[in-house]
Structures are given as structure tokens and as C-alpha cells.
Amino acid sequence: MATVFMPLLQEGTDAWRPVEVIPLEGAEYRVEGPMPDGEIWKFAPGSLIQIRWKKFADGRRRLIPKGPAPTVRSISADYFQRNVGILIGVFPLLLIITWLPRQPDGRLEAAPFLVITAASALLAAAVLIWRKPQALVPKWAIWSALSFGVLFSLSLAFDAL
Numbered sequence: 001m002a003t004v005f006m007p008l009l010q011e012g013t014d015a016w017r018p019v020e021v022i023p024l025e026g027a028e029y030r031v032e033g034p035m036p037d038g039e040i041w042k043f044a045p046g047s048l049i050q051i052r053w054k055k056f057a058d059g060r061r062r063l064i065p066k067g068p069a070p071t072v073r074s075i076s077a078d079y080f081q082r083n084v085g086i087l088i089g090v091f092p093l094l095l096i097i098t099w100l101p102r103q104p105d106g107r108l109e110a111a112p113f114l115v116i117t118a119a120s121a122l123l124a125a126a127v128l129i130w131r132k133p134q135a136l137v138p139k140w141a142i143w144s145a146l147s148f149g150v151l152f153s154l155s156l157a158f159d160a161l
Contacts, residue, residue, distance in 0.1 A: 028069040
């Protein structure tokens with residue numbers, strides 16, 4: 001068990017109650033104990049939470065609730081929210097590639113293909129930097145996937161030459 005300082009609601013000033021929590025899988029904790037009469041905790045007993053350190057006015061660092069623990073529904077919703085731009089961007093790119101000029105043998109003209117692949121790689125990099133993906137996918141995996149995409153695009157472009 002661990003002790004977390006739970007924020008009390010409807011107190012007028014910042015008020016905290018030490019509360020016992022039980023560590024679960026990953027970074028989840030379950031709030032324990034009965035809630036005393038007259039108090040309203042930010043997270044009721046039985047709630048699954050994540051915790052973090054906070055430095056209080058007296059200089060001590062204590063654990064406090066960071067927020068509710070993510071559920072499968074919230075993780076999948078966050079994943080789709082982060083990746084919908086990529087999904088929407090892929091289909092126009094495929095249409096643009098089908099409209100590019102072709103040589104008599106059916107291969108793509110090299111110059112427009114290189115411009116399109118370079119522009120899409122730069123756009124993907126800009127989106128990744130701007131969105132700053134966190135938690136769900138490590139940054140090394142994102143950058144390696146982007147690098148793979150750029151290398152794959154370049155190999156297709158050289159095949160088109």
C-alpha cells in the first residue's frame with residue numbers, strides 16, 4: 001500500500017487528506033478506505049487513478065492523484081484521435097500518385113514522384129513534431145517508422161527512374 005494525498009472538494013481552500021491506495025498493474029492505483037462523512041474526495045474509494053509527485057508549500061514532496069487511470073476506451077479514442085490526420089492524409093496522397101504522369105511503359109515520371117514523396121515525408125515529420133505524440137507510442141518508434149517511410153518512398157522513386 002501507498003499513501004496519496006487526496007484533494008478534498010468543496011472546502012473553499014486547498015485541502016488534502018492522506019488516503020491509502022493499492023498498486024495495480026502498470027501505473028494504476030486503486031483508492032481504498034471509506035470516505036469520512038462530510039468530505040468529498042476528488043476520486044471516490046474504488047476509483048482507479050494514476051499518481052504523481054507534487055511539491056507542497058511546506059517544501060515536502062508528496063504523492064497526489066494525477067488523474068483517472070486510462071481505460072481501453074480512452075486509449076483507443078486517443079489513438080484514433082492522434083492518427084486520424086495520418087489516415088486522412090494517406091488517401092489523397094494515393095490519389096495524387098495515380099494522377100501523376102507516366103512513361104509509355106507505365107512507370108511513373110521520376111521528378112513529380114520525388115516531389116510528392118519528399119513533400120509527404122516532410123509533412124508527416126512536421127505533423128509528428130507539432131503533435132508531440134506521447135505515451136501510446138515511444139518517440140523512437142515514430143521516428144523509425146517515419147525513416148522507414150522516407151526510405152521506402154525513395155526506393156519507389158528510384159524504381160520509377
